[in-house]
Amino acid sequence: MADIHEAPLLRARRVCIAGDGFPQWSRRNDEPRPPMRQSFAHFRIALYAPILAGALLVSGCASLPPPTAELDAAGQAVLRAESADADQYASDALAAARASLQRAQEAMARGRDDEARAAALSAAAEADQARVRSNAARTRAELLQKRAEIAELRARLQIDAAPPAGDPLDLPVTAGSAEQRAQALDADPRLAPFAQYERLQARQALAALATVARRDLPAALAQAERRVAVAEQAARIEAARREIERLERERSDLLIEASRRDAETARAEAERMRLQAQLQAEEAARLRAQAEQVEAVLDGAQAAQQDKLGAAREKEAALARKEAELVAGAKLPPLRRDARGEVFTLAGDAFASGQAKLTSAAAASVKALGIYLAALPGGAVQVIGHTDSQGDAAANRALSEQRAQQVRASLVAAGLARDRVSSQGRGAAEPVADNGSAAGRAKNRRVDIIVAIKP
Numbered sequence: 232m233a234d235i236h237e238a239p240l241l242r243a244r245r246v247c248i249a250g251d252g253f254p255q256w257s258r259r260n261d262e263p264r265p266p267m268r269q270s271f272a273h274f275r276i277a278l279y280a281p282i283l284a285g286a287l288l289v290s291g292c293a294s295l296p297p298p299t300a301e302l303d304a305a306g307q308a309v310l311r312a313e314s315a316d317a318d319q320y321a322s323d324a325l326a327a328a329r330a331s332l333q334r335a336q337e338a339m340a341r342g343r344d345d346e347a348r349a350a351a352l353s354a355a356a357e358a359d360q361a362r363v364r365s366n367a368a369r370t371r372a373e374l375l376q377k378r379a380e381i382a383e384l385r386a387r388l389q390i391d392a393a394p395p396a397g398d399p400l401d402l403p404v405t406a407g408s409a410e411q412r413a414q415a416l417d418a419d420p421r422l423a424p425f426a427q428y429e430r431l432q433a434r435q436a437l438a439a440l441a442t443v444a445r446r447d448l449p450a451a452l453a454q455a456e457r458r459v460a461v462a463e464q465a466a467r468i469e470a471a472r473r474e475i476e477r478l479e480r481e482r483s484d485l486l487i488e489a490s491r492r493d494a495e496t497a498r499a500e501a502e503r504m505r506l507q508a509q510l511q512a513e514e515a516a517r518l519r520a521q522a523e524q525v526e527a528v529l530d531g532a533q534a535a536q537q538d539k540l541g542a543a544r545e546k547e548a549a550l551a552r553k554e555a556e557l558v559a560g561a562k563l564p565p566l567r568r569d570a571r572g573e574v575f576t577l578a579g580d581a582f583a584s585g586q587a588k589l590t591s592a593a594a595a596s597v598k599a600l601g602i603y604l605a606a607l608p609g610g611a612v613q614v615i616g617h618t619d620s621q622g623d624a625a626a627n628r629a630l631s632e633q634r635a636q637q638v639r640a641s642l643v644a645a646g647l648a649r650d651r652v653s654s655q656g657r658g659a660a661e662p663v664a665d666n667g668s669a670a671g672r673a674k675n676r677r678v679d680i681i682v683a684i685k686p
Contacts, residue, residue, distance in 0.1 A: 297339065297344055297347075298335070298339060298344055298347045298348035298351055299339075301335070301347075301348050301351035301352055301355070302332075302335055302336065302339065302347070302351045304351070304355050305328075305331070305332050305335060305351040305352070305354035305355040305358065306332065308328070308354070308355040308358035308359055308362070309325070309328050309329060309332055309354065309358045311358065311359075311362050312324075312325050312328065312358040312359070312361040312362040312365065313325070315361075315362045315365040315366050315369075316365050316369065317358075317361035317362055317364070317365040319365070320364060320365035320367075320368040320369065321360070321361040321362075321364035321365045321368075324357055324358075324360045324361035324364060325357075325358065325361040327357045327361075328354045328355075328357035328358035328360075328361055329354075331350050331351075331353045331354035331357055332350070332351065332354040332358075334346075334350040334354075335347045335348075335349075335350035335351040335354055338350060349447075349450060352454060353450070353453075353454060353457075356436075356454055356457040356458055356461065357457065359429075359432075359457075359458075359461045360457055360460060360461055360464075363429075363461050363464040363465050363468060364464065366468050367400055367464055367467065367468050367471075370400065370468050370471045370472060370475070371398070371400050371471070373475055374398065374400070374471055374474060374475055374478070377475055377478040377479065377482065378478065380482055381393075381478060381481055381482055381485060384482065384485040384486065384489060385485065387489065388485065388488060388489055388492065390485075396474070398471070399421070399422075399467050399470035399471040399473075399474055400467050400468070400471050402419075402421065402422070402467055402470075404463060409433075409436075409437060409452070409455045409456045409458075409459045410437055412459050412463065413430070413433050413434065413437060413459050413462065416430065416459075416462060416463055416466060417430070419466075421470060422466040422467065422470055424469075425465070425466040425467075425469035425470055425473075426462050426465035426466035426468075426469055429458070429461050429462040429465040429466070430462045430466075432458050432461070432462070433455070433458040433459045433461070433462040435458075436451070436454050436455040436457075436458040436459075437455050437458075437459070439451055439454075439455070440452060440455055547607065548607060551603050551606040551607050552603055554602070554606070555599045555600070555602035555603035555606065556599050556603075558599070558602055559595050559596070559598040559599035559602060559645075560595055560599075561592065561595030561596045561598070561599050562596060562599065563575065563596060563599050563600050563603060564576055564577050564596050564597070564600055564680065571681050571683065572610065572681055572682050572683045572684040573681070573682040573684070574679055574680070574681050574682075575600055575679070575680040575682070576677050576678070576679050576680075577593055577596070577597070577638065577677060577678040577680070578673070578674075578676070578677055579619075579673050579674075579675075579676025579677060580593075580673075581593030581596075581678065582634055585630070587630065587633035587634045587636075587637050588637065589637060589638070589641065594641060597638055597641040597642060597645070598641060598644075598645045599645075600642065600645070600680065601641060601642040601643070601644065601645025601646055601647045602645050602646055604642065604647050604682060605645065605646035605647045605648070609682055609683075610682060610683030610684060611651055611652070611653070611682075611683045612642065612647065612651055612652040612653075612680060612681070612682050612683075613652070613653050613654075613655070613680075613681045613683070614635045614636075614638045614639045614642070614652065614653070614654040614655070614678060614679070614680050614681075615635060615654075615655050615656070615657060615678070615679045615681065616630075616631030616632060616633075616634040616635035616638075616654070616655070616656040616657065616678050617631055617657055617658070617659070617660075617661060617662075617663075617675060617676065617677050617678070617679070618630055618631050618658050618659050618675065618676055619659055619662070619666050619671075619672035619673075619675040619676050620659040620662070620666040620672070620675070621666070621672065624658055624659065625658075627658040627659050628656055628657070628658035628660075629656070630656070630658075631656030631657055631658050632654070632655070632656025633656070634656070634678055635654035635655055635656050635678060636654045638654070638678050638680065639652050639653070639654040642680070659675065662675045663675060663677075
């Protein structure tokens with residue numbers, strides 16, 4: 232790309248005006264055509280438009296084409312600055328670029344091509360200044376954020392902080408003319424590899440100073456100053472980006488180390504928890520075995536106590552039964568036990584046929600039962616009368632109710648507390664034998680005295 236870097240005056244001497252009025256490039260027969268990378272082609276117009284403009288003004292060619300390329304390049308430069316948030320970080324420079332672009336468009340509309348071309352070149356340079364200033368602000372913020380993240384990671388990992396590194400964006404700007412600043416930028420080893428395109432634009436603007444008319448020199452000098460400033464700032468931005476890339480690699484390494492340490496800590500904690508759980512399980516098993524032993528001892532003691540209590544109750548009940556039978560001169564009614572408790576049953580012959588009055592023998596037996604129940608603490612007593620299925624159901628129910636009430640009254644008379652005993656007649660509703668036979672009907676004619684088991 233040797234011909235890209237040569238001074239615009241030398242290139243202008245090889246420009247001629249084609250039949251259509253537009254400049255065409257020519258080269259010597261012994262000069263090879265330089266290859267152009269595809270990635271460089273997208274800003275070819277933006278690069279050559281200001282170069283051609285300056286060169287053609289002094290080349291002696293007959294005329295210049297309208298500055299449409301310069302206007303397009305300036306518009307693109309303004310759009311790039313806007314995309315870089317120059318409205319936020321470099322609003323003054325962006326406003327100046329927009330104003331210059333507006334002047335260029337108005338001048339071209341009036342046919343004042345030279346004025347339009349100059350204003351367009353100024354707009355492009357001002358827009359590039361706005362763009363690099365905005366990029367510098369955003370790059371500085373990203374650089375500070377990366378350094379803060381790395382400092383936090385180092386503190387977390389207890390790694391000594393790295394010695395403070397200089398900020399490439401704060402590298403001092405060389406004092407002097409635009410030419411001296413460009414030479415200093417080329418000679419600075421810290422910035423030499425960066426911003427080649429912007430350096431080329433700066434060299435072109437400086438080279439054009441030797442060819443412009445005296446009246447155009449201030450504008451050309453200002454243009455060169457802008458281009459050098461853009462190159463300086465762009466080089467510092469690229470150097471800062473390189474530092475950000477290095478910091479990002481360091482951050483990735485620190486994150487990997489943090490993950491490794493976190494994994495080791497997690498494994499150690501898991502092992503600690505496993506051992507703790509194992510110890511707790513062993514302790515729980517020991518306590519459970521001990522509790523089982525204590526429970527077995529208590530169960531044995533309780534069982535023995537229950538046996539003793541049961542034996543005492545049995546003895547007390549036997550004595551109370553014997554005493555009741557002696558006092559009443561009769562035996563207690565037959566006894567059976569079921570889920571309801573103790574059930575004493577008076578057979579059907581305890582009453583005269585069709586009547587609710589107890590026979591003398593049955594009355595003595597009920598008296599003995601009342602004395603027995605009154606002598607012992609126990610649960611509620613329920614007297615339930617039953618009949619067979621012979622006769623009218625309503626009459627049977629009434630008869631069963633009367634017989635139950637008679638038995639209840641006899642129990643109360645024998646000493647059983649009135650509020651402890653209740654009576655009910657159920658007729659033939661709950662037979663215990665087949666009503667089809669005399670023997671079955673005899674079993675169904677009965678009065679049950681149910682003593683609930685007291686807990």
